[in-house]
Amino acid sequence: MAFIKFLGTAGARFVMMEQLRASGGVWISSGSDNLILDPGPGSLVRALESRPKLDPAKLTGVILSHKHLDHSADVNVMIEAMTAGGHTKRGAVFAPQDAFEPEPVIQKYLRNFPERLELLEAGKEYRVGEISFNTVRMLHPVETYGFNFKINNRTVSFITDTAYFPEIPDCFRGEIMIINVVLTERKPEVFHLSVPEVADILSSIKPQKVILTHFGRRTLTANPQKIADRLSQKFGLEIIAATDGMMIEV
Ligand SMILES: [Zn+2]
Ligand SMILES: [Zn+2]
Numbered sequence: 495m496a497f498i499k500f501l502g503t504a505g506a507r508f509v510m511m512e513q514l515r516a517s518g519g520v521w522i523s524s525g526s527d528n529l530i531l532d533p534g535p536g537s538l539v540r541a542l543e544s545r546p547k548l549d550p551a552k553l554t555g556v557i558l559s560h561k562h563l564d565h566s567a568d569v570n571v572m573i574e575a576m577t578a579g580g581h582t583k584r585g586a587v588f589a590p591q592d593a594f595e596p597e598p599v600i601q602k603y604l605r606n607f608p609e610r611l612e613l614l615e616a617g618k619e620y621r622v623g624e625i626s627f628n629t630v631r632m633l634h635p636v637e638t639y640g641f642n643f644k645i646n647n648r649t650v651s652f653i654t655d656t657a658y659f660p661e662i663p664d665c666f667r668g669e670i671m672i673i674n675v676v677l678t679e680r681k682p683e684v685f686h687l688s689v690p691e692v693a694d695i696l697s698s699i700k701p702q703k704v705i706l707t708h709f710g711r712r713t714l715t716a717n718p719q720k721i722a723d724r725l726s727q728k729f730g731l732e733i734i735a736a737t738d739g740m741m742i743e744v
Pocket of ligand 2: 560562634655
């Protein structure tokens, strides 16, 4: 069975800092492969407290879309967990170059713990066992990538933190589409997607399922599921708002 579990749905600093929503990232599992994408604050605890438990010792990959803390705060501890504190050389770590230098979020002492450490670059293909993915460079203040994952013969796209750009619908063609929607109103100067921009994206694509996540404070106040329902009616698509702990089968 392949599944995706949301260990957090917080977007933007205040939702994370006040833990209005958890910020543990997304767990992706297919067969014996387990990936954590964007292990923000609390990722380790959220995984261990998950029912059934998600065991970080069974991770085979750790992926950072970018180095902002809401995506990376638990990255070192997840690498330690994956590699039994460095005793077992295993697993792969994928991150943008600027997560290593000049201001590392992945500490130097554990960089040789995993089997592989790969730099993310735009338009490249990567693989962890059964799961492969390619990358799209996003528009964000630090080096950031979005992803198209191939899981269980299906494509799952992650439109991560980014300002709107017109190529988004062409770059992400997943049957399942996961979109970080931080804002209720367009604010290009903060480099995050808003609800009207998500509507622009959805007007030209027809995914089977859309999941909204990474909510900012105003989006939470406006009720993410109501936003999802309105978009769903407008476009005739299945659109849901992620909640902490939500799991979908792939
Ligand atoms: Zn973020
Ligand atoms: Zn960010």
